[in-house]
Amino acid sequence: MLENISERLQNALRFITRQAYVSDKEVSEYLREIQRALIMGDVDVRLVSQLTEDIKKGLKEAVEGYGISLKDRITYLTYQGLIRILGGEKKELRIIPNQLNVFVFMGIQGSGKTTTVGKIAHYLKNKNVKVGVIAGDVFRPGAVDQLKQLLKGEIPLYSDVSKKTSVEVIKEGVEWARRLGLDVVLVDTAGRHRTEETLMGEMVQIINAVNPTATILVVDAMIGQQARVQAEAFNRVAKVGYVIVTKLDGSAKGGGALSAIASVGAPIIFIGVGEGIEEIEEFDPVKFVSRLLGKPDLESIIARVQKMSREEKIRAQRMARGRFTIEEFVQQLESARKMGGIQTILSSLPGGGKLSKKDMEEFFVKVKKWRAIVNSMNTEEREDVTIMDSSRVRRVARGSGTSEKDVRELLKQYLVAKKTIKKISKGALRDISRLRP
Ligand SMILES: Nc1nc2c(ncn2[C@@H]2O[C@H](COP(=O)(O)OP(=O)(O)O)[C@@H](O)[C@H]2O)c(=O)[nH]1
Ligand SMILES: [Mg+2]
Structure with a gap:
């Protein structure tokens, strides 16, 4: 996943840590390399320059860096900056206890909605959540079969292939989930080839009919920074509660998609990393960046920097x-x-x-x-x-x-x-x- 970016970022860091003495020249070279790596990963240029500006600014505020080497500080600032552009703190799917939580999945055709519904259903079941699924895509003939296969008979599925509209099926499905006493019901929706407008119109009807706990937008990592436009478009019709980015396994543009979505302020809770039913991961920007930058080194640096910063704060207060x-x-x-x-x-x-x-x-x-x-x-x-x-x-x-x-x-x-x-x-x-x- 994101091997290219990862390799380039790690090379850039290695370049800095190998220098006997780091001058402005090396810092500039380092920042240029970071920029190249991120832009190659389709990260929005504005985000990239914001990141490098933040690093530069952080280095200028060297007053706080008592006892911390410049190399460590660069690594630390890069790490923090990347976490920030990926949304900061880890966000989680919130399940309200003692009631039925309805999560409506949305996203364009082929983004991976149905697959992701299946993955999340198993994920929740493994966490002992009473979960069911509604097949809300009534247009694609194979949609119900696809879900049946994904759920393997281990998770209850509501479907109705009579001539009803998806809004009707979903409404009835929610009643069914309530009768079963489920904690969570996941609603798969249509991904037909249609103009965006009609698709969006139908989404509004569904939202109005079932008043979901939250919507979950599914976005294909392949589209890179275009994810921002997509998230904004969906957000206009139905407030995007959470985002899941799929196909990060095969995409060089994953970093672009993740940062674009984070910049809209939508919380990314999971990432899809393969076609298999278990190939889904909770999204944690901190862990993600650690992996991106090569973890073992990093943690000791972070700990060192944070400890120094604390000591420095006390010292600074006295000095002040x-x-x-x-x-x-x-x-x-x-x-x-x-x-x-x-x-x-x-x-x-x-x-x-x-x-x-x-x-x-x-x-x-x-x-x-x-x-x-x-x-x-x-x-x-x-x-x-x-x-x-x-x-x-x-x-x-x-x-x-x-x-x-x-x-x-x-x-x-x-x-x-x-x-x-x-x-x-x-x-x-x-x-x-x-x-x-
Ligand atoms: N490699 C990979 N493929 C995925 C992932 N998620 C979905 N897919 C594939 O993307 C294609 C479209 O998925 P589907 O769930 O049918 O999309 P939908 O039209 O939005 O319901 C299928 O071939 C899935 O196997 C993922 O995380 N990684
Ligand atoms: Mg589908």
Whole structure:
């Protein structure tokens, strides 16, 4: 399923994780490759550029990335972005207890309605739901036989091949289901070659006649991003309750269909992955993306990123109140370098992008010096720098191999940063990085 996209996405990720150092150039190359993979999978261009914009934005907000490598952050942002375009949290078919739930299936000819009705019937039966099926397609001669075969006599089926209309058959079928005391009845509907308008008109009649718990739209993955138009068209006549996307096994455009539907806001609950009766899966965007990107690596990265983000949040809160030690101050500056983040942060600030590479290098040389200075301070001094009198300054300068001027500069920068930051409730690191080389 979606092997092509999957392979390309995984290759792109591997490309990034193999780099010794990730610069803007590699990031751009990576994003281009992600775009190519998704567009090849027929994902709407707008969704694709939204995704890459989100990743770029996420990378800019590197302030939150304390302790997280750029590679991990890219992977994480890609993962989250893909989940988002596939609809986010997993949605489930809701069955209201102690009443008959009527689910009317709709969709165009050949989309896989009848097959899917059969699959869902078995799926629910295996979950000990009392389920039955109504053969609402009264026009296709083979429709009832097709259902009989799919249900294998294991699930009750209501059919009427006399000259009644589908609306009449379905109405009677719902009465039948009620008499049987079923929890759920699945209504298969016609998929004849007709103009869309008549088909839609009939759907309205059915909906009005039985007032279903929800409708379930069946969409063929083969149509790719056209699925959006289809979902919208059905939604206009009868509110689409749920969507099932079929034939994901054979389609290279599956990603396109899934994302197009998710963008309409319709919950995809199942995907069809083969002709066999068991070849249906609950649709979980999180699991789906994990599989797409190659799972084992991913989970550890996600866990790491999430843990770091939590720790960083706590740290950020403390920092936001200006409550950080000189040690933490220097640590932040160092980590900004390690992440390659400070450049991103600086370039997102007004005028900050003008810092040359040379300036940056000089700044980091200074940070190295500051590290040596902090290391030469004792615990008491680190906790309260205001006790640094001239004899302490002299001692620390000597111990760290720096000058007294260097020590005083660090102390001053630290106190200024603390004061500035205290005034602002957010963006702690941003303000530290405002310090110029
Ligand atoms: N490969 C594959 N084929 C499917 C899937 N779902 C349905 N089909 C096939 O699609 C064709 C049309 O299905 P059918 O249920 O009759 O469509 P309907 O006209 O909407 O009722 C049949 O040949 C099914 O076997 C699926 O998930 N994967
Ligand atoms: Mg059918």
